[in-house]
Every structure is written in C-alpha cells, then in structure tokens.
Amino acid sequence: MTDDVRLVVVGAGLIGQRHARLIQQEAGVSLCTVVDPAEAGRAFAEGQGVPWYPAIDQMLAAEKPDGVVIATPNQMHVEHGLAVIASGAPALVEKPIADSVAAAEILVTAAEAAGVPLLVGHHRRHNPLIQRAKAVVEAGQLGRLVSVHGFFWLYKPDDYFDVEWRQQAGAGPVLINLIHDLDLLRYLCGEIVSVQAMASNAVRGFAVEDTAAAVLRFENGALGTINASDTAVAPWSWEQTSGENLAYPRTDQPCYMIGGTHGSLSLPRCEVWTNTGARSWWEPLHASRVHAPDADPLVLQIAHFRAVIRDSAAPLVSGREGLRTLQVVEALTRSAAEGVPVAIPG
Numbered sequence: 001m002t003d004d005v006r007l008v009v010v011g012a013g014l015i016g017q018r019h020a021r022l023i024q025q026e027a028g029v030s031l032c033t034v035v036d037p038a039e040a041g042r043a044f045a046e047g048q049g050v051p052w053y054p055a056i057d058q059m060l061a062a063e064k065p066d067g068v069v070i071a072t073p074n075q076m077h078v079e080h081g082l083a084v085i086a087s088g089a090p091a092l093v094e095k096p097i098a099d100s101v102a103a104a105e106i107l108v109t110a111a112e113a114a115g116v117p118l119l120v121g122h123h124r125r126h127n128p129l130i131q132r133a134k135a136v137v138e139a140g141q142l143g144r145l146v147s148v149h150g151f152f153w154l155y156k157p158d159d160y161f162d163v164e165w166r167q168q169a170g171a172g173p174v175l176i177n178l179i180h181d182l183d184l185l186r187y188l189c190g191e192i193v194s195v196q197a198m199a200s201n202a203v204r205g206f207a208v209e210d211t212a213a214a215v216l217r218f219e220n221g222a223l224g225t226i227n228a229s230d231t232a233v234a235p236w237s238w239e240q241t242s243g244e245n246l247a248y249p250r251t252d253q254p255c256y257m258i259g260g261t262h263g264s265l266s267l268p269r270c271e272v273w274t275n276t277g278a279r280s281w282w283e284p285l286h287a288s289r290v291h292a293p294d295a296d297p298l299v300l301q302i303a304h305f306r307a308v309i310r311d312s313a314a315p316l317v318s319g320r321e322g323l324r325t326l327q328v329v330e331a332l333t334r335s336a337a338e339g340v341p342v343a344i345p346g
C-alpha cells in the first residue's frame with residue numbers, strides 16, 4: 001500500500017513531459033496515466049510505462065486520479081479544467097490559466113462553486129529565492145516600496161519562429177514570458193492597478209510583438225517599469241540569471257530591482273542595498289546578500305500540489321491569482337494596442 005498521490009498529465013508536450021518525468025522521480029507522487037491524442041503522446045506514455053488515453057473524457061471515465069496536471073495548449077485549459085473539476089479532482093493548470101480573462105473567469109468560478117482546488121503553474125513563486133525575497137519585502141527591510149524595474153531581454157534564435165503560431169499575435173514575449181515576470185512582481189510588490197504600454201514588431205516584422213515596455217502603477221503607490229524583448233542579445237532575464245532552468249547558460253546579472261525608502265533589493269542575487277549611516281546620497285551604500293538554496297521550482301510545485309490534494313495547503317497560486325495576473329497581461333496588451341492607460345478593476 002503506497003501513500004503516493006496519483007497524478008495524470010494531460011498534454012505530453014514540452015512542459016507536460018517535464019512534469020511527467022519529475023513526477024516519476026519524486027517521492028510521494030506517482031504518474032498513473034498520460035492523456036494526449038498525438039502519436040508522440042502515446043509513445044511517451046509507453047516509454048514511461050503508464051497507460052495512455054487519447055482524450056481526457058475517456059481517461060476520467062476509466063480512472064480516478066488524485067490530481068490532474070493540465071499542460072495542453074492555452075485555448076484548451078478551460079475545457080480541460082472544467083472536466084477535471086466536474087470529476088472532483090484538484091487541477092494544476094499551466095500558465096496562462098486561460099487564453100482570455102473571460103474564459104478564465106468561467107474556470108475559476110466553477111472551481112470555487114465546486115470547492116475543488118485549482119493551482120496555476122506560475123512555478124517561479126515556488127523558488128526558495130522568491131520566498132526569501134518576499135520575506136525581505138514583508139519584513140519592511142526596504143521600507144515603503146517606491147519603484148520597481150523588471151527586465152526580460154534575451155535573444156530567441158531565428159529558427160524558434162519557424163513554427164507558424166509563434167509569429168502570430170498572442171504568441172509573443174508578453175503572453176508567453178512577461179506573464180511570469182508580472183506574476184512575480186505582483187507577488188513581491190503588491191497588486192498592479194493600472195498599466196500603460198507600448199509594443200513593437202520593428203525588428204522581426206511578425207504580427208506578434210518582439211519588444212514591449214510598460215509603466216505599472218501598484219495599489220500601494222509604487223510605480224514600476226517592465227521591459228521585454230526577445231530580440232535583444234542581453235544577459236538580463238530571469239531565464240538567464242536565476243539558474244532555475246539549466247537549459248539556459250547562467251549569467252551573474254540582475255533582472256529585477258525593487259526600490260524602497262530604506263533599501264533596495266536586486267534579484268536574483270537577492271542583494272539588499274542600504275546606507276551604512278543616515279539615508280543619503282552622500283553616505284556609502286552596503287550590500288548584504290540573502291542566500292537561498294538552489295532548487296527546481298517545478299519540483300517544489302509538484303510537492304506543493306501534493307499538499308494541496310492532501311488538504312494540508314491552500315494553493316500558493318490560486319485560480320483567482322492566475323486570473324489576476326492574466327488581467328494585467330490583457331490590460332498591457334490593450335494599452336499597447338490602443339495607446340491609452342488601462343485600469344485593472346479590483
């Protein structure tokens with residue numbers, strides 16, 4: 001008799017396979033089946049030694065999993081999420097929670113009405129470094145937050161865009177990448193209440209943006225800037241600085257700076273800068289580093305999902321949190337398209 005939580009992975013593509021493999025490796029969880037209509041999905045399930053289903057409904061009719069990881073394309077998250085919730089099983093839905101705020105609201109409302117936990121795959125929040133950074137902010141070490149800056153600059157190789165959908169609107173750095181940065185900034189610095197943005201496709205000339213910049217207003221009065229480009233050769237992105245995913249060569253550079261009235265924090269080095277004496281531009285500054293163990297947040301996210309299923313934790317990123325982050329992304333996209341600031345309703 002095992003105490004393992006039995007998990008299904010729906011969608012065995014890039015990220016689904018990573019989830020499935022780590023579920024196979026980690027203690028306390030086991031992979032009970034894989035759902036994916038593609039032949040490659042069937043082959044993957046066979047390679048993992050677990051049963052395969054071509055469709056989620058067939059799987060739910062035949063199996064009774066403890067939890068389901070939904071790693072299908074964005075536009076299927078709501079359909080698959082609703083099916084899982086109707087079965088009563090908690091779901092871990094990859095980010096973005098849905099392909100639109102309106103669709104995400106349907107999923108979140110259904111989960112809340114059914115009392116079934118929904119965890120959204122903003123996995124970076126599970127990184128111990130982010131947990132330490134949040135503790136620094138919440139302990140008041142920075143004083144009152146004043147200003148925040150986030151970078152997502154890197155170069156996606158040209159063949160990345162050989163796949164047709166990656167050239168289309170909605171497939172660019174804002175929805176695919178910046179959504180992670182915006183989620184972290186919300187988590188660390190508080191709610192974002194309005195956005196003013198611009199986007200450009202001047203370099204690659206695809207329908208999708210290659211560069212975007214935005215000014216953010218936080219509920220606590222702080223302002224922020226966030227700047228994304230997947231066509232800049234540069235070392236300043238969470239991907240290339242955090243060491244979270246070893247597929248990216250690591251640089252020892254910052255990508256987020258959080259400024260407060262009594263100190264500032266740079267990430268991912270997690271350096272807190274304060275005056276050694278009185279607060280003044282004439283006084284020397286001192287940096288003290290907060291250390292956190294290197295850990296794969298995808299692994300920690302699965303361990304957390306197990307705790308959610310076992311009822312010993314509330315989701316760190318609930319459906320409503322995933323919805324709010326998507327609202328910020330949609331506001332940013334709308335602001336860039338219409339050239340106006342966009343408020344995000346509370």
Ligand SMILES: NC(=O)c1ccc[n+]([C@@H]2O[C@H](COP(=O)([O-])OP(=O)(O)OC[C@H]3O[C@@H](n4cnc5c(N)ncnc54)[C@H](O)[C@@H]3O)[C@@H](O)[C@H]2O)c1
Pocket residue numbers: 010011012013014015016035036037038041054055056071072073074076094095096121122123
């Ligand atoms: N958290 C992260 O850092 C991260 C990273 C990558 C992708 N993602 C998210 O994960 C999701 C999947 O992205 P990906 O890059 O793995 O895509 P992908 O195209 O590599 O994989 C999607 C898989 O879903 C399968 N699929 C299609 N229709 C299906 C259906 N009806 N039922 C079951 N499976 C079906 C496809 O055959 C494919 O294997 C997206 O929402 C993406 O935004 C998150």
